[in-house]
Amino acid sequence: MLDTRLYHHLVTWLGQWPSRQALQIVGSERRLRPAWDGAIRPAAGVGTPDGVLLSVPPQRVETVRALADLPLPDLLDKLPGAVGYDGWRAYGAVFRWSTDPAPLPDAGEWIPVDDPVVPPWLRPFGGDALIARDDAGAYLAGVGVKRHDPHGHEIAVGTEPAARGRGLARRLVAQAARRILDDGAVPTYLHDPANLASAKVAAAAGFPDLGWVAYGVAGPDGP
Incomplete structure (x- = not known):
């Protein structure tokens, strides 16, 4: 069962969770607002073994959905331009979380x-x-x-x-x-x-x- 805090984080961060298909593209106003450091994150997504949910600005949803038939690496190559940020780059990172941290002694x-x-x-x-x-x-x-x-x-x-x-x-x-x-x-x-x-x-x-x-x-x- 997905942790309640993680579920609410992903809904808040992406605008929706979970993905209901192999690749689901949704619009979220969060992509237009400053993130934790004051910078704009024009696309954000999380993929699991069950599918990928990709969050983009609402006005860019149809442009990105037009790329949905491409293999994911090719879609990611075109994603910066599709969300209006030519010259930027798409990236993927291992996404981990924990509700049971290791019982290591404090260090700081x-x-x-x-x-x-x-x-x-x-x-x-x-x-x-x-x-x-x-x-x-x-x-x-x-x-x-x-x-x-x-x-x-x-x-x-x-x-x-x-x-x-x-x-x-x-x-x-x-x-x-x-x-x-x-x-x-x-x-x-x-x-x-x-x-x-x-x-x-x-x-x-x-x-x-x-x-x-x-x-x-x-x-x-x-x-």
Whole structure:
């Protein structure tokens, strides 16, 4: 049974869930509104072993549906132009979530993102970041949270090169997931299929790979 929080997150994020066919294209006003970081996400989708649901701006639904007979990789190649963003690119990422994070020990503390110890990459997330430090107080690793909506929060993690191999990332991800669940949302985790290190972190933190894929359209520097 699909977790209620995940269901409400996907309905809110995409405009509808689940897909009722192999490929379902729906229009959603969410594609016209700024996302968690203030940027526009003109297309978003989630695929499962049962089908793909692709969310696009309402005025672009028919244009994208005209591509529906193409193989999915070809449709994705044409998707940026079909939603009005020529020069952007479509991408796919492994989509994971967890309602039972691994019982790993905490590794960090939550602090405001404007604290001087927080590195620049974490500041756009807003709110609090989860930070691991060494005995001298220097930053080692951290988690930012993409607060997509009240029902779903996506975890992003990064570790300084010198601190890798200590298990910090998996502990931070599990710690962040517990807090997100306590706040009433479902924690999600997305990564490039080729990023094996990120895949190992996710699995060790209690985020299994169930064959789900997230799709999107991003600018040259995204997602």
